[in-house]
Amino acid sequence: MNARAERVGDPGPDSGSGAAGGGISVRNLAVRYGEHLALDGVTVEVPAGRVTGLIGMNGSGKSTLFKAIMGMVRPDAGSVRIAGDGQAAARRGGLVGYVPQSEDVDWAFPVSVRDVVMMGRYGHQGRTRRPRAADHAAVDAALARVELSELADRQIGQLSGGQKKRAFVARGIAQEARILLLDEPFAGVDKRSEATIVRLLRELADDGRTVLVSTHDLHALPQLADEAVLLLRRVLFHGTVAEALRPERLALAFGLDVLGGASS
Ligand SMILES: Nc1ncnc2c1ncn2[C@@H]1O[C@H](COP(=O)(O)OP(=O)(O)OP(=O)(O)O)[C@@H](O)[C@H]1O
Ligand SMILES: [Mg+2]
Numbered sequence: 001m002n003a004r005a006e007r008v009g010d011p012g013p014d015s016g017s018g019a020a021g022g023g024i025s026v027r028n029l030a031v032r033y034g035e036h037l038a039l040d041g042v043t044v045e046v047p048a049g050r051v052t053g054l055i056g057m058n059g060s061g062k063s064t065l066f067k068a069i070m071g072m073v074r075p076d077a078g079s080v081r082i083a084g085d086g087q088a089a090a091r092r093g094g095l096v097g098y099v100p101q102s103e104d105v106d107w108a109f110p111v112s113v114r115d116v117v118m119m120g121r122y123g124h125q126g127r128t129r130r131p132r133a134a135d136h137a138a139v140d141a142a143l144a145r146v147e148l149s150e151l152a153d154r155q156i157g158q159l160s161g162g163q164k165k166r167a168f169v170a171r172g173i174a175q176e177a178r179i180l181l182l183d184e185p186f187a188g189v190d191k192r193s194e195a196t197i198v199r200l201l202r203e204l205a206d207d208g209r210t211v212l213v214s215t216h217d218l219h220a221l222p223q224l225a226d227e228a229v230l231l232l233r234r235v236l237f238h239g240t241v242a243e244a245l246r247p248e249r250l251a252l253a254f255g256l257d258v259l260g261g262a263s264s
Helices: 062-070 087-092 113-119 133-145 161-175 191-206 247-254
Strands: 006-008 024-033 036-046 050-055 077-082 096-099 179-183 210-214 227-232 234-240
Touching: 024 062, 036 062, 036 077, 036 227, 036 234, 050 191, 062 077, 062 087, 062 096, 062 179, 062 210, 077 087, 096 161, 113 133, 113 161, 133 161, 161 179, 161 191, 179 191, 191 210, 227 247, 234 247
Parallel strands: 006 234, 050 210, 050 227, 096 179, 179 210
Antiparallel strands: 024 036, 024 077, 227 234
Protein backbone atom coordinates (compact mmCIF):
# COMPACT_ATOMS: atom_id res chain seq x y z
CA MET A 1 0.00 0.00 0.00
CA ASN A 2 2.21 2.81 -1.18
CA ALA A 3 1.26 6.48 -1.12
CA ARG A 4 -1.66 5.93 1.24
CA ALA A 5 -2.98 8.99 2.95
CA GLU A 6 -2.73 9.13 6.67
CA ARG A 7 -5.94 7.77 8.14
CA VAL A 8 -6.66 8.52 11.75
CA GLY A 9 -9.66 7.78 13.90
CA ASP A 10 -12.32 5.15 13.66
CA PRO A 11 -14.90 6.33 11.13
CA GLY A 12 -17.51 4.14 12.77
CA PRO A 13 -18.44 0.49 12.94
CA ASP A 14 -21.17 0.50 10.32
CA SER A 15 -19.53 2.59 7.63
CA GLY A 16 -19.87 0.69 4.38
CA SER A 17 -16.53 1.41 2.78
CA GLY A 18 -16.08 2.52 -0.80
CA ALA A 19 -17.85 1.33 -3.89
CA ALA A 20 -18.57 -2.18 -2.68
CA GLY A 21 -20.58 -0.78 0.23
CA GLY A 22 -22.53 1.54 -2.08
CA GLY A 23 -20.09 4.42 -1.89
CA ILE A 24 -17.39 5.85 -4.13
CA SER A 25 -13.98 4.31 -4.64
CA VAL A 26 -11.29 6.48 -6.22
CA ARG A 27 -7.95 4.87 -7.01
CA ASN A 28 -4.73 6.59 -7.96
CA LEU A 29 -6.53 9.30 -9.87
CA ALA A 30 -4.53 11.86 -11.82
CA VAL A 31 -6.07 14.74 -13.78
CA ARG A 32 -4.10 17.16 -15.88
CA TYR A 33 -5.26 20.38 -17.53
CA GLY A 34 -2.60 20.91 -20.18
CA GLU A 35 0.64 21.25 -18.26
CA HIS A 36 -1.08 21.65 -14.92
CA LEU A 37 -1.45 18.59 -12.73
CA ALA A 38 -4.67 19.24 -10.77
CA LEU A 39 -4.95 15.81 -9.10
CA ASP A 40 -2.06 13.45 -8.51
CA GLY A 41 -2.49 9.94 -7.17
CA VAL A 42 -5.77 10.56 -5.38
CA THR A 43 -7.01 7.47 -3.60
CA VAL A 44 -10.07 7.74 -1.39
CA GLU A 45 -12.98 5.58 -0.27
CA VAL A 46 -16.14 7.60 0.35
CA PRO A 47 -18.52 5.45 2.38
CA ALA A 48 -22.30 5.18 2.16
CA GLY A 49 -24.39 6.29 5.09
CA ARG A 50 -22.13 9.15 6.03
CA VAL A 51 -21.47 12.77 5.18
CA THR A 52 -17.87 13.23 4.06
CA GLY A 53 -16.47 16.76 3.98
CA LEU A 54 -13.98 17.67 1.25
CA ILE A 55 -11.66 20.42 2.45
CA GLY A 56 -8.90 22.26 0.65
CA MET A 57 -7.65 25.65 -0.44
CA ASN A 58 -8.66 27.36 -3.68
CA GLY A 59 -7.20 25.41 -6.57
CA SER A 60 -6.53 22.28 -4.49
CA GLY A 61 -8.58 20.16 -6.89
CA LYS A 62 -11.96 19.76 -5.13
CA SER A 63 -14.10 20.64 -8.15
CA THR A 64 -11.82 18.60 -10.37
CA LEU A 65 -12.36 15.58 -8.13
CA PHE A 66 -16.15 16.01 -8.37
CA LYS A 67 -15.93 16.35 -12.15
CA ALA A 68 -13.71 13.28 -12.38
CA ILE A 69 -16.21 11.28 -10.31
CA MET A 70 -18.96 12.53 -12.65
CA GLY A 71 -16.92 11.61 -15.72
CA MET A 72 -16.86 15.26 -16.82
CA VAL A 73 -13.07 15.40 -17.02
CA ARG A 74 -10.98 12.61 -18.42
CA PRO A 75 -8.39 11.33 -15.97
CA ASP A 76 -4.79 10.82 -17.00
CA ALA A 77 -4.61 7.80 -14.77
CA GLY A 78 -6.59 5.95 -12.15
CA SER A 79 -10.15 4.75 -11.77
CA VAL A 80 -13.47 5.63 -10.19
CA ARG A 81 -16.06 3.06 -9.08
CA ILE A 82 -19.51 4.11 -7.93
CA ALA A 83 -21.56 1.65 -5.89
CA GLY A 84 -19.56 -1.12 -7.54
CA ASP A 85 -20.25 0.19 -11.06
CA GLY A 86 -18.23 2.16 -13.58
CA GLN A 87 -19.10 5.84 -13.91
CA ALA A 88 -21.05 5.59 -17.12
CA ALA A 89 -23.39 2.91 -15.76
CA ALA A 90 -23.84 4.80 -12.50
CA ARG A 91 -24.71 7.99 -14.33
CA ARG A 92 -27.09 6.23 -16.70
CA GLY A 93 -28.80 4.68 -13.71
CA GLY A 94 -29.32 8.12 -12.15
CA LEU A 95 -27.27 6.98 -9.19
CA VAL A 96 -25.34 10.21 -8.78
CA GLY A 97 -26.73 13.66 -8.06
CA TYR A 98 -24.34 16.58 -8.54
CA VAL A 99 -24.66 20.13 -7.25
CA PRO A 100 -21.99 22.04 -9.18
CA GLN A 101 -20.10 25.05 -7.91
CA SER A 102 -22.05 28.16 -8.99
CA GLU A 103 -19.24 29.30 -11.25
CA ASP A 104 -19.74 26.19 -13.39
CA VAL A 105 -23.42 26.84 -14.19
CA ASP A 106 -24.91 28.86 -17.07
CA TRP A 107 -27.57 30.80 -15.17
CA ALA A 108 -28.96 32.41 -18.32
CA PHE A 109 -30.36 29.06 -19.41
CA PRO A 110 -34.12 29.67 -19.90
CA VAL A 111 -35.54 27.16 -17.46
CA SER A 112 -37.61 27.60 -14.33
CA VAL A 113 -36.67 26.42 -10.87
CA ARG A 114 -39.27 23.65 -11.23
CA ASP A 115 -37.68 22.59 -14.56
CA VAL A 116 -34.25 22.36 -12.92
CA VAL A 117 -35.61 20.14 -10.17
CA MET A 118 -37.56 18.06 -12.73
CA MET A 119 -34.24 17.34 -14.51
CA GLY A 120 -33.50 15.15 -11.51
CA ARG A 121 -36.43 12.96 -12.53
CA TYR A 122 -35.22 12.22 -16.08
CA GLY A 123 -33.77 8.89 -15.03
CA HIS A 124 -37.20 7.88 -13.69
CA GLN A 125 -39.19 8.87 -16.78
CA GLY A 126 -38.19 6.33 -19.38
CA ARG A 127 -37.66 7.33 -22.99
CA THR A 128 -40.59 9.72 -23.36
CA ARG A 129 -39.29 11.99 -20.61
CA ARG A 130 -42.89 12.85 -19.93
CA PRO A 131 -43.37 13.66 -16.26
CA ARG A 132 -45.92 11.53 -14.47
CA ALA A 133 -47.81 12.22 -11.27
CA ALA A 134 -45.03 10.61 -9.21
CA ASP A 135 -42.47 12.94 -10.83
CA HIS A 136 -44.52 16.05 -10.10
CA ALA A 137 -45.03 14.87 -6.53
CA ALA A 138 -41.29 14.26 -6.06
CA VAL A 139 -40.47 17.71 -7.45
CA ASP A 140 -43.05 19.43 -5.22
CA ALA A 141 -41.76 17.56 -2.17
CA ALA A 142 -38.12 18.42 -2.94
CA LEU A 143 -38.98 22.11 -3.47
CA ALA A 144 -40.79 22.14 -0.14
CA ARG A 145 -37.84 20.55 1.63
CA VAL A 146 -35.53 23.37 0.55
CA GLU A 147 -38.26 25.98 1.11
CA LEU A 148 -38.48 27.09 -2.52
CA SER A 149 -42.10 26.19 -3.34
CA GLU A 150 -43.09 29.82 -3.77
CA LEU A 151 -40.31 30.52 -6.27
CA ALA A 152 -40.86 27.37 -8.34
CA ASP A 153 -41.92 29.19 -11.52
CA ARG A 154 -39.12 31.77 -11.61
CA GLN A 155 -36.35 31.53 -14.17
CA ILE A 156 -33.39 29.93 -12.40
CA GLY A 157 -31.13 32.93 -13.12
CA GLN A 158 -33.54 35.19 -11.24
CA LEU A 159 -32.90 33.55 -7.90
CA SER A 160 -30.37 34.75 -5.37
CA GLY A 161 -27.13 32.82 -5.00
CA GLY A 162 -28.31 30.89 -1.96
CA GLN A 163 -31.68 30.11 -3.55
CA LYS A 164 -29.94 28.75 -6.67
CA LYS A 165 -27.91 26.43 -4.48
CA ARG A 166 -31.07 25.21 -2.79
CA ALA A 167 -32.68 24.59 -6.21
CA PHE A 168 -29.79 22.29 -7.15
CA VAL A 169 -29.97 20.52 -3.81
CA ALA A 170 -33.69 19.98 -4.52
CA ARG A 171 -32.76 18.47 -7.90
CA GLY A 172 -30.52 15.93 -6.13
CA ILE A 173 -33.28 15.10 -3.65
CA ALA A 174 -35.92 14.69 -6.37
CA GLN A 175 -33.54 12.42 -8.24
CA GLU A 176 -33.47 10.10 -5.23
CA ALA A 177 -29.78 9.68 -5.99
CA ARG A 178 -27.88 7.13 -3.89
CA ILE A 179 -24.79 9.31 -4.17
CA LEU A 180 -24.80 13.06 -3.75
CA LEU A 181 -21.87 15.27 -4.69
CA LEU A 182 -22.17 18.88 -3.55
CA ASP A 183 -19.52 21.39 -4.55
CA GLU A 184 -19.60 24.26 -2.06
CA PRO A 185 -23.36 24.24 -1.45
CA PHE A 186 -22.94 26.81 1.33
CA ALA A 187 -21.09 29.49 -0.63
CA GLY A 188 -23.23 32.62 -0.42
CA VAL A 189 -25.92 30.81 1.56
CA ASP A 190 -27.29 32.39 4.74
CA LYS A 191 -27.10 30.60 8.09
CA ARG A 192 -30.73 29.53 8.06
CA SER A 193 -30.50 28.00 4.58
CA GLU A 194 -27.18 26.43 5.50
CA ALA A 195 -28.82 24.81 8.53
CA THR A 196 -31.65 23.55 6.28
CA ILE A 197 -29.19 21.98 3.84
CA VAL A 198 -27.05 20.49 6.64
CA ARG A 199 -30.17 18.90 8.15
CA LEU A 200 -31.20 17.51 4.76
CA LEU A 201 -27.77 16.03 4.08
CA ARG A 202 -27.78 14.44 7.53
CA GLU A 203 -31.18 12.84 6.82
CA LEU A 204 -30.00 11.57 3.44
CA ALA A 205 -26.86 10.02 4.96
CA ASP A 206 -28.88 8.47 7.78
CA ASP A 207 -31.04 6.98 5.03
CA GLY A 208 -27.93 5.23 3.66
CA ARG A 209 -26.93 7.67 0.91
CA THR A 210 -23.34 8.61 0.16
CA VAL A 211 -22.81 12.35 0.60
CA LEU A 212 -19.57 14.07 -0.43
CA VAL A 213 -19.60 17.82 0.14
CA SER A 214 -16.89 20.42 -0.32
CA THR A 215 -16.94 23.47 1.89
CA HIS A 216 -14.81 26.36 3.07
CA ASP A 217 -16.94 26.68 6.20
CA LEU A 218 -14.70 24.92 8.69
CA HIS A 219 -16.77 26.16 11.65
CA ALA A 220 -19.78 24.22 10.41
CA LEU A 221 -17.80 21.08 9.62
CA PRO A 222 -18.44 19.27 12.93
CA GLN A 223 -22.23 19.67 12.50
CA LEU A 224 -22.07 18.82 8.80
CA ALA A 225 -19.72 15.90 8.39
CA ASP A 226 -18.95 12.53 9.93
CA GLU A 227 -15.51 12.45 8.38
CA ALA A 228 -13.26 14.73 6.39
CA VAL A 229 -10.81 14.54 3.52
CA LEU A 230 -8.07 17.16 3.24
CA LEU A 231 -7.10 17.65 -0.39
CA LEU A 232 -4.10 19.40 -1.88
CA ARG A 233 -3.72 17.87 -5.35
CA ARG A 234 -3.54 14.60 -3.42
CA VAL A 235 -5.27 13.35 -0.27
CA LEU A 236 -3.31 14.67 2.71
CA PHE A 237 -5.62 13.21 5.31
CA HIS A 238 -8.86 11.23 5.64
CA GLY A 239 -10.36 10.59 9.05
CA THR A 240 -12.47 12.14 11.76
CA VAL A 241 -13.49 15.79 11.57
CA ALA A 242 -11.78 16.54 14.89
CA GLU A 243 -8.48 15.18 13.59
CA ALA A 244 -8.85 16.97 10.26
CA LEU A 245 -9.33 20.28 12.06
CA ARG A 246 -6.10 20.04 14.04
CA PRO A 247 -4.09 23.19 13.29
CA GLU A 248 -1.03 21.41 11.98
CA ARG A 249 -3.18 19.49 9.47
CA LEU A 250 -5.00 22.62 8.31
CA ALA A 251 -1.64 24.36 8.04
CA LEU A 252 -0.47 21.69 5.62
CA ALA A 253 -3.70 21.75 3.63
CA PHE A 254 -3.92 25.52 3.36
CA GLY A 255 -0.19 26.19 3.09
CA LEU A 256 -0.34 28.36 6.20
CA ASP A 257 2.41 28.60 8.72
CA VAL A 258 0.03 28.68 11.70
CA LEU A 259 2.64 26.99 13.84
CA GLY A 260 4.79 30.08 13.69
CA GLY A 261 7.72 28.52 11.87
CA ALA A 262 7.73 25.36 13.94
CA SER A 263 7.10 23.17 10.92
CA SER A 264 9.98 20.97 9.87
N1 LIG B 1 -10.71 23.97 -17.18
C1 LIG B 1 -9.50 24.18 -16.63
N2 LIG B 1 -8.42 24.45 -17.40
C2 LIG B 1 -7.21 24.65 -16.87
N3 LIG B 1 -6.94 24.60 -15.54
C3 LIG B 1 -7.97 24.34 -14.72
C4 LIG B 1 -9.30 24.12 -15.22
N4 LIG B 1 -10.12 23.90 -14.17
C5 LIG B 1 -9.34 23.98 -13.07
N5 LIG B 1 -8.06 24.24 -13.40
C6 LIG B 1 -6.93 24.37 -12.47
O1 LIG B 1 -6.84 23.14 -11.73
C7 LIG B 1 -6.59 23.40 -10.36
C8 LIG B 1 -7.72 22.80 -9.52
O2 LIG B 1 -8.91 23.53 -9.77
P1 LIG B 1 -10.28 23.18 -9.04
O3 LIG B 1 -11.33 24.00 -9.67
O4 LIG B 1 -10.45 21.73 -9.01
O5 LIG B 1 -9.95 23.70 -7.56
P2 LIG B 1 -10.92 23.84 -6.29
O6 LIG B 1 -10.26 23.11 -5.16
O7 LIG B 1 -12.29 23.44 -6.66
O8 LIG B 1 -10.83 25.40 -5.97
P3 LIG B 1 -11.95 26.43 -5.37
O9 LIG B 1 -11.88 26.29 -3.87
O10 LIG B 1 -11.45 27.76 -5.81
O11 LIG B 1 -13.27 26.08 -5.97
C9 LIG B 1 -6.46 24.93 -10.23
O12 LIG B 1 -5.08 25.23 -10.27
C10 LIG B 1 -7.17 25.45 -11.45
O13 LIG B 1 -6.60 26.67 -11.88
MG1 LIG C 1 -14.04 24.41 -6.71
